[in-house]
Amino acid sequence: MNWAQMYDCYGDVDRVPELLARAEREDDAEAWDELGYRLVLECDLVFPASFAALPRLARLAxxxxxxxxxxxxxxxCAAGSHGCDDLLAGCAEAIAEFRELLDRHLRSRPDDYLATFRNSIAAEGQYHWSAVLGDFTDDFYQVACPHCAAEVTIAIGGYGRYSAIRDWNRGDVDRRDLRPASPEGLSGIGRWMHQTAVRDGEVVLADGITHLFGQAECPRCASIFNIADEYASSNRPLM
Structure with a gap:
């Protein structure tokens, strides 16, 4: 690794390797804190040093x-505009190993389950789901009806599971119940997400996923569409 070209968010090229060595050797809390704000800005920007550090971080994980x-x-953050696609491609093996480590961590049913689940989704390359997936206690998704282009609010939470038109004065109006997918009918990332949640006893998460990958009725034109397909088509990053 040519660290002379791997600048961090401050433009420095020598600080991150030193901090990594301190964190690995001493588990230095100050070193970890500084690594955090040198490798990822608050607005989720990453830098060459971020990807240069990733294989080592994955080994330490x-x-x-x-x-x-x-x-x-x-x-x-890998889906963002960072200009480091070549470095990201070079991290493929480290990300694959990291994905396996995250899966083992999920099986232990940790306190940080949802955060780990979202990281696992990102490691699968499904950045749009990683960015928005919640615990389905208070989740909302905005999608455009593929038939009439109406902006439809999808709600999945303890208060209801419905499609609606959002009125900022009256709230969600003209609600229509969602039609959850059957677990057997799921495929791709939806199937993986659901099976992982079921395996780990995350009942609410698993049920929410069947609704997220199910169907909704447009309150405007009454057409039926697949929620996940419409959300992904509008929000999947171009890689």
């Missing part, structure tokens, strides 16, 4: 929650 969290944040 098995014994360090700080490394696991920082590596996950970098992976989630």
């Amino acid at each position: 098995s014994r360090s929650a700080r490394a696991r969290g920082l590596a996950g944040t970098i992976v989630r």
Whole structure:
């Protein structure tokens, strides 16, 4: 790794390797804190040093929650405009190993389950779902009806599971119940997400996923469409 070209968010090329060595050797809390704000800005921007550090962070992740969290944040930001596609491609093997580590962590049913689940989704390359998936207690998704282009609000939470037209004065109006997918009918990332949640006993998460990958009725034109397909087509990043 030519660290002389791997600048961080401050433009420095020598600080990150030093901090990584301190974090690995001493589990230095100050070093971890500084790595966090040098490798990822608050607006989720990442830099060459972020991807240069990723393989090492992934190796440390098995014994360090700080490394696991920082590596996950970098992976989630990989869909952004960072100009480091060649560096990201070079991290493919490290990301694959990191994905396996995250899966083992999920099986332990940790306190940070949802954060780890979202990092796992990002490691699968499904950045749009990683960015928005919640715990389905208060989740909303905005999609355009593919038939009449109406902006439809999809609600999946303890208060209801419905499609509606959002009126900022009256709230969600003309609600229509969602039609959840059957677990057997799921495929692709939806199937993986659901099976993982079921395996780990995350009942609410699993049920929410069947609704997210199910069908909705447009309150405007009454047509039926697949929620996940419409959301993904509008929000999947161009890689």
